[in-house]
Amino acid sequence: MSELINRQYYLAKRPASVPTPEDVPFRDVPVAKPAAGEAIIRNMYISLDPAIRGWMSDVNNYIDPIAINDPIRSSVIGRVVKSNSDLVAEGDVVMSLGAWERYTTAPAAGMNKLDENSGIPLSNFLSVLGPTGLTALFGLMDVGKPKAGETVLVSAAAGAVGSIVGQIAKMQGCHVVGMAGSEEKCRWITDELGFDAAINYKTCGDYEAAIKAACPNGVDVYFDNVGGDILDAALMCLNRFSRVAVCGWISTYNDADAPGPKNLWQLVAESATIQGFVVLDYVERFGEGVGQLAEWLMAGKLQFKEEIIDDLDNVLPGFLKLFDGSNQGKLIIRIPE
Known part of the structure; x- marks a missing residue:
């Protein structure tokens, strides 16, 4: 050679x-x-x-x-x-x-x-049938533990992980609200992915007020991809015994001096649970996960x-x-x- x-x-x-x-x-x-x-x-x-x-x-x-x-x-x-x-x-x-x-x-x-x-397509094994899809599947189902009728809030909902999280949550019979950064992205997650509502976090102003308006029954599961001020606002909207699944805090990755969450007391006030996770926690179940994602994909239940x-x-x-x-x-x- x-x-x-x-x-x-x-x-x-x-x-x-x-x-x-x-x-x-x-x-x-x-x-x-x-x-x-x-x-x-x-x-x-x-x-x-x-x-x-x-x-x-x-x-x-x-x-x-x-x-x-x-x-x-x-x-x-x-x-x-x-x-x-x-x-x-x-x-x-x-x-x-x-x-x-x-x-x-x-x-x-x-x-x-x-x-x-x-x-x-080989690229799918890096996205919907790879770490991205598996992160969404295990993070929502194993950490978020959604139940039919509950409200699921997803940040970065038009992103690679968040968009799949929302679709899986809808399959579980949940009311799903996504936060995204443009009107185009908000329309995509509602009109095409089936989210029940969307919040444009760049134009909504008061995050907490916007979440409460879109989630009138409170938030049972918050799938957090961003951290920062949106996490703080979501914490103020949690229901009793709610679950927060922390996937990423992208809003702070480039800011070494970013303040931490101020409203963590709400975990005590609402007997809520917050848990971080990484997809490598589930490496022994990757085969199971890919099989489930492929089944939904072939049935036309997942878009990406x-x-x-x-x-x-x-x-x-x-x-x-x-x-x-x-x-x-x-x-x-x-x-x-």
Whole structure:
């Protein structure tokens, strides 16, 4: 095999706020031969997720921070171009933990083979049938525990996770209210996804008043993707024995001095529960989860959006769309073969 040259986007320094090209520059480096048990994949799709911003920081997280000078960690789908393992062969398409790079070298034991002839677009395994869909499914059903007739409030409801959360909640017989950042997104979640109501958080003014108006019977389950002031407002609208499922706090990821929630006393006042979670908590149930999501998808009960951006060199501008709300669904970088 002729020498492969790998373009990587790596962490040169920890961002003080929104990551810049100085924080995350690129380099071109040769690809070494895979060690025993490893394989090299040429990445075809790279997942862009809010959690990556947390990994760029050195604060305590559910996995270790990205080390300075290491490539930016991400889930990837690619084709094996060199294998030093019996577990995968050249030509296999696999999903793996990789990075913002053209080639990823990783242990073959951590790679999951995908069937590129199944009729399912490979990108779906990073979105509705991958970590995104599984986060929505397990976070709502296992942490939120919705019951028919309850009110479920979802922040970032037009996002990759939130949009699926709302649809699953409707299948459980819940009254579902979503918060999104534009009138177009609000119309999408109500007119097409079946949410009962939507709040445009950029124009509603008083978050608490807007939530109470859209949830006249109070909030039984709050699926939190944003934290910050919206979380504080939602806490003031909780019913007795309600549940708050904390998936992410994207509103504070780029603000090291952001104040914490002020209204946590409402958890005591309403005997409510708040629980954080990550999808890796459910790794042993991934097969079950993908099966359920696929069943709903094939039955026409789930809709989703993917925003696929071509070219590795668009990875940082694409990532930043997560923080200004300009993305349309799950963000994925595609590197054409």
